[in-house]
Amino acid sequence: KNEVEQSPQNLTAQEGEFITINCSYSVGISALHWLQQHPGGGIVSLFMLSSGKKKHGRLIATINIQEKHSSLHITASHPRDSAVYICAVRRHGGSQGNLIFGKGTKLSVKP
């Protein structure tokens, strides 16, 4: 079993829909990242969380440390949100470098 699991693997939505992507992890962590990867490979860091909730524009990320679960929400989705969304965690006590990544959720938003 992977240490970081994301669901769903693939998600298709209509423009304007509210989207939720889930991430569960099985190790103690010091931080959790949500990343966005567009076709062609470039990765953009969306959020780094260690507790609670963060909001940036239409994106909201939450984390429940006790339940070892995080969610990424997109409100009023738009076709330009189409990308792969990746959850990654830094293991508690782990090195600065060693992020453990989920396999990603491929989101497609239709106009």
Next chain:
Amino acid sequence: DTGVSQNPRHKITKRGQNVTFRCDPISEHNRLYWYRQTLGQGPEFLTYFQNEAQLEKSRLLSDRFSAERPKGSFSTLEIQRTEQGDSAMYLCASSLGEQFFGPGTRLTVL
């Protein structure tokens, strides 16, 4: 552009050849990371530098792989005697805290 840059963006090589990739981090970032990503998978950690010191290497980094960061600025990742299984996207990231990723180098080994 003050982001992380990687060169080349694409590399096609024949099995058995050596390849070298370069990563230029954000200038004030002291930490630099290399990851590998195969199709349909999330990135996997390869190695990590703090300034010029290589502090951690994954077991994925076989003896055919070597990474350097000689002056604590740019880094190179060399793969010797490439194999078809080395075909992947090689990602570099740099940080002071939060990691910033480069666009990646896509390697295809024929």
